[in-house]
Amino acid sequence: MAKKGVIMLNLGSPDSTKVEDVRTYLDQFLSDDRVLDLNPVVRKLLLKLVILPKRPAESAEAYEKVWTEQGSPLIVTSVEQQKLVQQNTDIPVYLAMRYGKPSTEEIVAEMKKDGIDDLLIIPLYPQYAMSSYETAVVELMDQLRAQGMGEIDTVLVQPFYKDPQYIDALWESIRPKYEGSDAHLMMSFHGIPQRHVQKTDPSHDHCLKTKNCCTTPHPAHATCYSHQCYATAYALMTKGGLSHDDVTISFQSRLLKDPWLKPYTDFEIERLAQEGVKKLKVICPAFITDCLETLEEIAMEGKEEFLKHGGEEFELIPCLNTHPAWIKWLNDKIERWEP
Template identity: 40%
Template sequence: MAKKGILLVNLGTPDSPSTADVKRYLNEFLMDPRVIDIGTLSRTILVKGLIVPFRAPKSAKLYQAIWDPKTGSPLLHYSILQQKALEQRLGGEYMVELAMRYQNPSIESALEKLKAALVESIQVIPLFPQYASASTGSVYEKVMDIVGKWPTSPNITFINSFHDNELMIETFADNAQKYNPDTYDHVLFSFHGLPQRQLIKADHTHNHCLKSSGCCETLTDANRFCYSAQSHHTAKLIAEKMGIPREKYTICFQSRLGNDPWVQPYTSEIIAKLANEGKKRLLVFCPAFVADCLETVYEVTTEYGDEFKALGGEHVQLVESLNDSPKFIDALVQMVNPAIA
């Protein structure tokens, strides 16, 4: 009997923390027209002429700081654990493959494995809780570009987003409990940033995005596919699950690149504001990531931690990501087959 194929796709990671491998990764990542959505010539000059030559050596040092001698990249390590655990939970009727949108294992190699196994269907799960053209949309496009060249293909379906998945929300809340949340002065929900122009492009009504200061705070029919609105909704659900009052948490966005306006407020500015208000201890969630990575392990814990202390704060505590939590694996099972879950 033919198996059902599942393809998990995360963003990507260099093959090693060497400057050469980081450069290769950044080139593939930043040359994606969905990531830097400007003309090809301008993007090539910007990425290959300015960003990558200067950023690769610096990023390589950051990757070296989080690279485990045995398991390598934390993002790839936890993604592999998720793939193995999901396949085990689903049972023999399913074949689960893992891919990275950029670098290895590639989407093409994973799809070829599923094709060679003669699976009857392929369900693609981009491992991004909130939908964005630069992440989930890019995975859609890459998968269809590859499969569209096959003479025949099985039935293919996609998970659009899972920003409100109850088991995912519970996992983040469970992970935070060990840190005694009540002992912190303020809670941050720090999501990966996006240029504002990409939010505006995603507004199919052409009359909602960034038209008011609170347009993202409530999920509606008009903004249901908006990355920022989905991020706000995720944060709200986690806060409600934990009983965190609205005045005690802030939703913000990190990892800004370039000078164009990105989704605001910026995490670094919020950290400075809280320090100036006399806050000493911050608890930080990063619910845009299902596996710990450079943006969580280093950017939040080290960079923002150091910034906060330099401004008079005492401690920034990262709530670890979903990683290989059994409850998150149950969430993935639920997406694939609710009957099994």
């Protein structure tokens, strides 16, 4: 009889806030050609001469602002998710990070030792992007092959950006913080370069080239991050009975000077404040787990910008994290997979 296992995949975090640990993490992260998709020689020079000499110290300072006694918020919460899911199933549940620890390589070695030969793969990314969902899955499959597990049975959970149960869980996590607040709601998704959207368009002639490309039905939407972000936003608006006037959709976390998906979150925060919005609540639906990008970039930097430009009240509504509806979503996936 096959021995089943479940693996949850997430991005990862530095081992500590020490500059050297942050540098190691950023080097691994930005050396990934699905993240920094440049000519290998150019990428290496850019990393060694421009990014890694300065950015690790800046990022280490940012990580220090959100680090907990237990460690990285993303890792701590992800481990708690794993434990809660494990409490509701007899199938072994593993957790692996694309970068940092626990690494995909070491978790695959653990699964091999445990004799796993039938695997449910759950990337913890609602939307598809080559720099998140795709690279995490590719790394897992590479490690399975490298460690002699390439022939095991696998089932891959597809991006769940508009899955009704996921939208229900997301709204249930938001509703108590938002309903009755008379605040404007910003949905800030993680940004990606526009070229990534075009690269994942199999037709190479729809995404960011056709008018209303994100809302005009097309096969490219199966791997289009931009479309899937808007689909999440619109599904959530429908669920919560929100109008377009209630919501601003934006994209955060730019790197380098290439054009990224717009509108940019920092620009929109400033604009809303200057146009008279006094209360702003922000959600980050591209993230399942709160991390540097939500806790520091939005809750701290975003709040500072909003108040500086005339806003009065600003709040980051937490990600799903360990919300019971989200844990139930994960366990339901396992139950439906198990024969």
